[in-house]
Ligand SMILES: [Zn+2]
């Protein structure tokens with residue numbers, strides 16, 4: 001509206017100088033209407049062009065991949081439709097360092113992490129509020145611009161009641177303790193219900209996970225046209241959690257595995273097999289990963305080997321990473337394609 005007011009003023013001045021009152025008043029009426037139509041047309045044309053240029057599949061840029069200790073490399077994954085440079089961010093443990101490294105790897109044009117964050121990140125999907133999934137978002141909030149913060153109600157409550165409280169950090173949310181700075185707009189996700197994400201061409205469906213009862217975590221099923229990507233936040237195995245959340249998730253995605261539409265699964269393995277089951281605190285081991293993957297493979301008629309599996313969130317300790325990888329290799333009797341995402345290294349899913 002500011003723009004239009006400026007144009008009105010300018011044009012009014014111009015026509016007054018020509019000495020024609022009638023042209024001046026009719027132009028005053030027409031110009032705002034034409035301006036609004038032009039702006040709307042340009043926006044719609046821009047959006048349509050962008051989305052129609054997107055091709056199937058995804059590009060993923062991990063900003064951080066680990067489940068602890070190194071605060072410069074904690075769970076956060078940027079996802080965009082192929083052909084687009086507008087991302088959503090799944091979890092937000094590390095933001096700045098990940099963007100800096102990704103930019104050095106020529107994955108972004110800008111060398112400034114805050115500019116990339118402002119211009120190419122379209123909202124955060126937080127699986128659960130543990131700090132290894134949220135610290136990057138909180139620490140970088142002063143330099144960010146207005147965005148949506150998506151999560152289950154139980155997850156967003158932690159931001160409202162524990163993080164953006166002024167006592168812990170300035171309230172950048174749009175609810176909670178005054179004064180509210182309204183940079184982030186809380187968007188409650190409804191389990192099993194798909195939503196569309198602005199100009200990214202992406203759609204997201206959340207599924208509830210169990211991360212030490214009664215605490216909830218979330219899996220995000222991301223869709224671009226007919227292809228899908230599944231990202232799981234921290235989760236225990238159903239047997240240990242005495243839960244059926246993973247069973248329900250596998251049932252929902254098995255048809256996508258069978259139709260070759262599920263391009264990748266990002267799933268955690270935090271500990272090696274030596275950790276007792278009662279001391280896992282809602283996490284998976286190599287054996288438990290394969291116990292769950294076996295169920296999904298069975299539900300999808302043995303087709304899971306067509307879906308790329310990325311193991312995330314390894315908790316660092318002396319020799320853990322090597323041990324976990326060799327245990328996963330041994331447990332992988334069904335021949336799944338297993339990889340380990342690297343920070344600031346592009347993953348292309350076609
Ligand atoms: Zn975690």
Ligand SMILES: [Zn+2]
Pocket residue numbers: 128130211234
């Ligand atoms: Zn956690």
